[in-house]
Amino acid sequence: MPSPRKHPVEQPVFRSLMLTALFLGVVLLILNEPPSNGVVNAAALVLLAVFVVSFGLYWLAWVLREHELWRAGRQGQGE
Template structure:
């Protein structure tokens, strides 16, 4: 029997994208210490925007999954 596909919340690629974009965004903000509107500043803001969007998607995927697991647990108790 084939293994079922993992939920997006359980896939390590999604979490690593989120954490990598946060780390690189913070590093680039530190490197861009005297604020300028150059490439480094734009890249830092883009990476931080990727983090915010991916974190929001992660949360939106996690919440219904946890709710469904909770509902399955209650059905096993016989309500």
């Protein structure tokens, strides 16, 4: 029997995307100090925005997963 699909919170690819975007965004901001190139600034801001959005989605997925586990536990107790 094939193993069940992993929840997005449990998949390392999602965390890797989030942390890579954060790292590259910060590196681009540090390398472009003082701000001289608008393209590098824009790329850094886009990467940081990707981090913020992916972090929000990761947090929401984690909360929903924990809630579902809680509900499944309560059903097992026979409310």
